[in-house]
Amino acid sequence: MRYAEMGYHLEVDLATGNIERVETDPKITELHLGGLGTSVKIHWDRVPPETKPFDPENLLVFSTGLFNGTPAFSANRTVVTFVSPQSELLAYPMMGGFWSAELKYAGYDKVIFKNKSPKWVYLWIKDDHVELRDASHLKGTGALEVQDLIRGELHEPDAQVAAIGLAGENRCFTASIEQSRSSSSRLGGGAIMGDKKLKAVAVRGTKDVQLARGDEFMKHMKDVMGYINFRNSNPIPDVMTIMSGIGSPQEMVHTDEKWHSESFSWGNARTRRKNFWTKEIEESWTSTQHAAIKRLISCFNCPQHCGALISYKDVPRYMMKCFSKLTYAMAANVDDLGFSFRTVQRAQEYGVDGFSTPQILAFAIELKEAGILTDKDFEGAPPDKEGRFIWLLDRLVRREGIGDVLADGTYWAAKKIGNGAEEFAHNLIKKHEQLPIKLSMLDPLYFLMYSTNEKISITQIEGNWPQAAFATREQRERFVKEWPQLPDEKFKQYLLDWEPRGEKGIPYFPTPDMCCEIVDWMEMLHNIDDALGVCAGMASFCLKPPYHINNYPQLISAATGMDVDRDELKRKVNRSRNLHRAFNNRRGMARADEKPPKDHWKNRFPELEENLLTTYYRYKGWNDNGIPTRKRLEELDLGYVADDLEKRGVLTNGHG
Amino acid sequence: MATVKKRIRTIKVDADKCNGCRGCEVICSAIHAQPKYSSVNPARSRIRVITHRLQDIWLPVFAGEYARSECAGREVYTIAGKQYDECGFCRASCPSRGLFKEPDSGLPLKCDMCEGEDRPQCVEWCLSHVLTYEEREEEVEEEAEKLEDLQIGLEALADKFGVEKVKDAMARLSRSE
């Protein structure tokens, strides 16, 4: 009997149409847990480093996490992994929604796609019945629209469907995979689906997910529920509203956007508008938002309300979540929030990443203003900025004219355009567009998270540690008082000593050694969430969450029957973390790539930054080039990885 | 006919507050697993959330009586501009749909108000306050004793396969025990 996991994968060869149900080895679960952890192992074993993103050998893996389908609140993430067309590294954008629990109930932990289909297809999974179905009639449909079309033609109202739109079909590098109210959007999974001519994956399941010690599991879950209720009615004091609760940013609930609109940059991540949030704006944005939101909704088995059903004027209905509310308006420099509500619908049906895409469009506008793109590139564009933005989006997803170049994202587009365009692709890490945040003083913690995490997307790296020091001693004391989420008591002192400025402030405090410990903690928790399929909003992404390093071991033990304590859990995710890094190292990623955008902070400290990076690498057991040492790999039972890295000359004499 | 005191237990549903999480389905199936909490499978749940996301329909419905045959009519309700089709509000475990049937045996499921628990568990675990539990006493006319689960199950089997076949199967089963 397998507990928490189902013990089977679906292997789909899109070239031949062959589908196999393959039993998995429980040892792999013991070593890598599940979700991202076990997916990384598959990519390491089966995708050689020469594989290009659009090669048939590039595997596309849809994975559940160990807790999906169990009664664990908010365990609903689907982890999609593939070599990204943008970064050319192993990407793992996740989506919430309802898909992964359904796949578990159908009897599978993962669906692994290899090769390319000769014609458009979608995969339909209903328990033991699995078939590739013709999708030629669905080509060109919207990523949201097609979900209902597929439910309709299958007569399966309860099927959950993950699908791509036009952007994925046309292999745009920022194409997303959409599903219900959620999307797996960063780094171009939609492009890989499109390249494989896979329009959608639909699933319906009616099987049992087993728990090893259900009674014990539910006892712990009751505590988790108690905490969720407590935190929902007792927001954390002394921090911004958006950080005071749990769940992903409650962007659909909150209307106060002073912080985002004034602290984040507008246009192509350029201008901060420090006095933007006037009384009139507040009134107009609040009433627009209230008029647009029909109902607040959640993902599978989650009590929060991060998403909303949007019904805005004549715009067809769709569902929105998180920060996409602001990205289009801010990138287009449009003060009317209605522009976002209108544009996101279009963007979602096209299936594009709501962070990268607006930035690419803003980048094109800047290039035009700088004379690098010409009137000819913009032939046919409406004169107003709203119209022009939408026009560019339409070109991008169809790869028409200048859209064909822009569809590869700012890094690759700038390379193609040349003529100084590279300077305008300024907000990248590892070729991937970042949040438009431009700040003044170097933050050593963020420096490390930005530079070194395989996620390459800051929004999902940070977490339990506050984003900034508290102003007063009393506030700090209040914050450290109830802090059951801590991996070690010493962090309380770090926080008490941390001042907004001066000697005990950034960039020199927390010290590099402390920074390593804090960043390692954030990273560890994200890796646990990603293995379990738990929403980061309920664990690694927020301050004082319901799940943490002190209750996860008990929950995992009760669910799976493997007895896992804190140290063993850390070891498991550290193993996957190092394997992921080695996969990327094998593809060429190294120290030289690990840097935040040049203009992320105004005040930079090159020597300190180098020191931070070196200190962190040593803390992690990596060499000075950011590659795991043989010693570290062997400690984590990854001797075979060291052998491979040495054979390829990535690691020399065990040091690199 | 004599009257007796009856404990009336109701769960009020405020569907407007439902966020569509299906947590109620999860907990209901977990609590009825044998042994309790040993597994989860919303398809076995006695509450199901009828969902049409873009139509703004998230409607928790409890499993009611077993219906031997489907009903003749099909109602379509329009409430506040939303169309609830056909069997939307119906609680029956009925041949016309897959709802409220054990996935492997096809046997009907019925909400038992979490017999044996302090309170209905879907109410406890719905943190969006959609479900409210109420208890009151009413004088009612005495009625024939309610069919127990076993009997409902047997009746459904008899409908499906005929009494004789069920009898045969039972006889075989008792021999092999």
Ligand code: SF4
């Ligand atoms: S906290 Fe929000 S994003 Fe996370 S699972 Fe719940 S509803 Fe989804």
Ligand code: SF4
């Ligand atoms: S648990 Fe509550 S909010 Fe969630 S689906 Fe059920 S009734 Fe709706």
Ligand code: SF4
């Ligand atoms: S009251 Fe109990 S049996 Fe009835 S639906 Fe709710 S959880 Fe299920």
